Amino acid sequence: MRRFVSILLKEYRHILREPRTLWMVFLSPAFVLVALSTIFVSGSSRIDLALWDQDHTPLSRQFAGALSSDADFSVGHVSDYEAIEDLLVDRRIDAALIIPPGFADTVQRGDTAPVQVILDGVDTFVAGQATGSLLGHAAHFGLALSRQLSLPPVPLQIHPRSAYLSDATERDSMIPGLIPIVFSLPVIAAALALARERETGSLEALVATPVRGLEFLGGKLVAYVTAALGGLLPVWLVTTVLFGVPLRGNPVLFILLAADFLLASVGMALFIGNLVRSQQTATVIALFVFFVPGFFLAGLTDPIDTTNLASTTFSYILPTTHFVTVCRALFLKGATLAEVWQPALALLGLSITWLGLGALTFGKRVR
């Protein structure tokens, strides 16, 4: 126990003696969260639209005018296909809308007039948004026209509502999801702390002392988990005070699950730190495991798709995936333990597994 405490104190001293490291471990998660979150505007984004009116009638101008006055669109006018193609290649528009000649005649006959929409298919999310907005707009215009021309109303209307978000802002949904990702910083620091001992040779000196492998590993683990938990407070303040996303769930549950997540992540980091000889290698592996997958595989934007076995397995091995679910449930849904027991159990299982693996591999190397 005394040996464990002395290792713990040594690690704290390592973190505390360098202002840069201290800043990075305690405050950088909050700082990065602010930077990541301010890019989201509250409210939906505008769609850049090029409009080519081939009809030139009062009705087609009315349709175009209704689009221009809609806050969802920023409309520019063009008059040939080459211009549309150039604008699409240059990424200056998200979609182009072509009103064909004879539009007004067809509508006034009571028939359905086709309107061509050319989407930029590269960003499918933006393309989907554009499709939805334009469809909604066309339906709305149709409704207004049908009242004017006494046609029957549109037979089927969808009343959409986003649960848990009063005004469906992207930012409110992203901020809790980003919390696990910003905590990769102190976690990776732990991997390097271990690799450094091996690279600089101070590990050999430690082996000669009566400190046992588990005490050494435990000291490092506890030091980095508690340091990162300290960093949770500024992150919490940023989320609730600065961005106004309240924690609807139980704060104690949140802290407990955060500690569980950090145990699993630091355990994973220590396991990585065990396998490698140099800090450079540890860095590269840690980035491969924590950085890009955090954004793509943890279900931050696209939910986990269970059709690809290899990728799904990797997603569920990452503690980040489960904590993203937990953070969103606790902050936005006000979930209780009974509702998040699955990710909570997964985190517990992962922390035991990674810590166990870390202890096993470490024991072999030192003894």
Add this chain to the structure above:
Amino acid sequence: MIDSLHRIWGLVVKELLQLGRDKLLLGFVLLGPLLELLLMGGLAGGGVENLPLAVVDLDRSRVSRELITRLDQTDELLIKVYGDNVAQAQGWMQDGSISVIVVVPPGYGEALTAPQQSAKVQVIADGSNYVVSTVAIATTENVAAEIVQDLTARHAVASGGPVELRFVARFNALLDDRPHAITAMLGLIVYQVTLIIASQSFTRERELGTLEQLRVTPLGRLELMAGKAIPTLLVGLVDCLLMLGVIAVWFDIPVRGSLLLLLLLTIPFVLAQIGWGTLISLVSHTQQQALLFVFALAMLEVALSGFMVPAGDMPGVMRVLSAVSSVQHYLVILRGVMLRGAGLRSLWLPGMALGGIAAAVGTLAWLRLRLGLDTNSLSRQLQALWRIHQRERRERQANRRARGADVRREKKPRQTRKPAYADVRVESGE
């Protein structure tokens, strides 16, 4: 000049040898990107599919079943459970087992077919994931539009609204999510590998004590920087080419534009990362600090890259900042060349921006290197300047006093003072 090239070559060989010696590192640097791309491309390729849907059908008619079947047939939605009432379904949403609730009200079938009425269907989407809720709502709206169109065709009157939109998607006719996601991954992986290798360059030497040996070699500052930069540039380009091959063969996304142009524009992108990495490695005491700097920087770059929010949609300050994010410009170039088949005529602006960023960051790194290889050299230099300033002030004061003493010669002679600069030690810069 030849000598200089020779010295740079020596350093390049040493760096490559060092890289080759650590087999695990080499494997991760060269094969890691491919592995990660395959793993993530397989997952993120699917896009948003099979969102679990709960249906609350209060109408229970043939028409309402048709709506439900159509919803189930979409790629995006998959019926998981039927509920009796909304409260029950909301309970399932609370514990995350479903993402979307569709409520068909009683009397839906009659309202749909009655000429003067509208049927109203409520859709509740899980807003805790914005992407999920947006996609779910858009999907149900599309299904509703289809149903209306069918009705219109059946009654042969334009009751589906007078305007019908016909959509065509350019560059990606099937609106596949994968090309967009995979290009982002390619950019981010090249970014992380090059930044990491560059950021460890000086820090590693410092921590292992070999930096002092480098200092006594005849390598100049620019030679030192070039020798450290070239291996990283090589690694970046090789990684980029390997991944482009995998993307073309495995994911079947060929490069539509000029591969040469893409590689040429990759060079300033990698150089910008080398600049940032060198700068970080010059100000970090330990590799751990360097990594944390890298991570903070990388998070910022990802935020500004337009991967999560298109750069044009960001609030004012961040939009301005995103102009200096090299990842953002590189993703524009990648998608332009690979997916849109764009040429230099469309891409000169991001290309110039990348060149500008690389030049600016490289200059900063060079200026920092001029100050010296010590992490504290900036503060040392400032301290030295301050001491010189102090010494000059004291000398001036001493001169003034001496002149005063000249005038008042009659008074008793002053005791001799020590020279003012005797206690000033000028630090030797680096």
